[in-house]
């Protein structure tokens with residue numbers, strides 16, 4: 104089992120955090136993991152993205168060149184990464200902000216109105232967690248309670264008040280692909 | 283076993299230094315290694331040590347020179363353009379036989395270049411980037427765990443031989459995160475000599491200590507150099523480290539270090555699916571270079587070709603050719619400027635050379 | 640309000656890449672307007688720093704050279720000694736000029752090098768992500784002074800203009816700000832005087848521009864302007880410190 108994931112969006116949409124969350128959760132369930140971010144001034148305003156690999160095999164290159172999963176938070180990221188996806192990949196598209204559909208027919212698209220759901224929950228900043236919930240439900244990489252423990256730890260005491268809304272966002276996202 | 287934690291390479295560098303007993307850090311910001319100093323600026327005061335942001339790399343390396351001469355475990359960290367600026371100081375440190383650790387998280391050059399990962403400072407690190415006949419011990423980790431281990435060991439090597447040690451990492455190792463155990467692997471027992479040469483203030487109970495590299499009389503300077511040369515020979519005899527993976531019976535051998543060695547592992551896996559068996563030789567010490575291990579590949583009957591894969595225009599390949607000494611064809615594949623060769627393009631190149639597919 | 644809307648000839652039509660509310664772009668515009676008004680576009684050669692303005696050649700429609708971090712005054716000296724009749728300026732941040740490049744700026748000023756320096760003091764290393772600068776204020780939190788700049792370990796912020804004004808070769812030294820319309824107009828007058836000082840062959844000239852870095856200060860653009868006004872100006876008083884080589888304080 105190997106998932107090679109790219110998560111991409113505007114700087115500030117929290118793609119780095121959900122990348123770290125997946126890495127952390129993967130580690131907790133005993134898998135090999137790596138996280139590699141885009142870095143530098145590109146992150147100001149431009150697209151930010153990270154590469155996450157979760158695998159039961161040894162991880163060589165931490166660079167993801169043909170992702171098996173894409174979590175796409177904005178339109179420029181879809182334009183940038185759709186072509187790179189491996190055949191059969193799952194693509195999670197933030198349909199609140201992205202006004203087009205996936206063009207390729209050899210990949211499976213999930214349209215998640217993440218910003219709308221996050222707004223409904225009262226904090227647009229948890230749109231990333233809605234997306235992550237959908238991804239988690241599809242891939243089943245880690246049980247939800249492990250993921251919740253991980254983000255509790257990552258948020259730390261100073262952001263403890265954010266735990267609840269993050270948990271809700273995660274669950275809402277999971278529901279969307281729970282059939 | 284101690285618990286695994288997820289940590290960014292640059293932060294692990296800072297934590298490892300503190301673990302190794304380093305209590306003095308001098309540095310100047312530069313991407314992609316800013317998190318080293320940022321982390322240490324928080325951690326060092328907690329550990330009772332000194333963090334100082336110097337006004338430049340030139341100042342930072344001279345602060346290192348001063349602190350090392352005063353007997354401290356001291357470190358600096360930078361990236362390619364900053365390391366270039368340090369070369370004068372590094373030459374003085376080597377000449378004065380001062381132990382210290384210098385971290386280079388390489389980025390694309392030359393000139394101002396870019397900020398993405400690169401391995402184009404191999405020549406500078408291993409062949410003497412500054413003036414004069416001197417050597418740095420150059421250690422090239424390929425995982426964050428190994429980076430922690432080599433930093434701890436690097437301080438010991440520096441103290442044992444009174445020589446500067448460089449950790450040669452790159453932007454990918456600095457920026458990536460992976461799980462590590464935050465405790466050094468079992469250390470090789472080393473006899474670390476007392477720093478009785480350090481400038482600690484002389485009360486007359488011992489001869490004065492003077493840290494100096496000026497010798498105006500050629501005979502004397504040559505004597506100095508002979509002492510250094512002798513030390514470098516000892517390091518070459520004792521300190522070579524490398525890892526070989528599945529070399530016995532392989533069709534081709536990839537030689538790669540650091541990030542490229544990780545990519546080599548992926549290449550080997552993919553090659554196997556095509557029926558090509560790929561062995562990997564991963565130098566861990568770039569100086570001293572594992573010439574003997576490379577030479578041994580030259581004598582292996584199965585091996586059809588040796589490939590150096592690098593994020594450079596071809597630097598380590600020169601040492602591989604020296605080691606192979608004409609016994610096998612040596613090929614090179616590399617990308618520059620912050621481009622990271624993908625496993626597939628390397629595999630394509632190997633297939634082209636072997637004329638398979 | 641032509642300042643805001645008309646694009647000076649000496650600027651290209653490339654949109655600025657700076658963060659929202661960053662004053663780098665505004666100062667570029669002021670410099671370009673001065674170049675236009677003095678009609679020296681064809682005679683001016685710029686030297687850009689390593690810092691957020693590293694790609695100033697994308698915006699200034701003139702010949703430019705990129706210098707290594709901090710070395711712009713030395714590079715400009717080289718250019719000026721080849722072309723004494725051209726106008727040569729450097730554009731540098733506080734890390735570039737007052738940290739790594741302190742030696743070069745002091746010696747260019749001491750030599751009375753006929754160059755002009757536009758010095759962007761935003762009290763932080765912008766490009767590398769918010770580390771402490773030599774001009775960061777005491778108590779200012781940065782990524783390398785996580786508990787606020789502490790004089791005991793990091794020393795005191797440097798008043799570059801006052802320091803350079805002590806040098807005989809410095810003919811024009813002024814500190815300005817761009818936090819409101821009135822000050823923007825003043826800043827432009829100073830920049831023009833600095834270029835004129837060079838053209839009239841009087842010596843070295845520098846304008847220190849108090850600027851904002853909303854991103855690394857962690858503030859909105861509006862709060863940044865207010866922070867500059869409330870915190871930087873008291874420590875870095877505005878005014879001309881030297882005009883025509885005379886040590887006048889003109890505040």
Ligand SMILES: Cc1ncc(C[n+]2csc(CCOP(=O)(O)OP(=O)(O)O)c2C)c(N)n1
Nearest residue numbers: 312689690691708732733734735764765766
């Ligand atoms: C020799 C060298 N050291 C360090 C750097 C990294 N570096 C790039 S810009 C910069 C500081 C920028 O700060 P400043 O000059 O204040 O400009 P700002 O971005 O704030 O406008 C540093 C340290 C470099 N490029 N070269």
Ligand code: SF4
Nearest residue numbers: 657658661691765852
């Ligand atoms: S980081 Fe700061 S100085 Fe740089 S462009 Fe952004 S706001 Fe301006």
Ligand SMILES: [Mg+2]
Nearest residue numbers: 732733763765
């Ligand atoms: Mg600055």
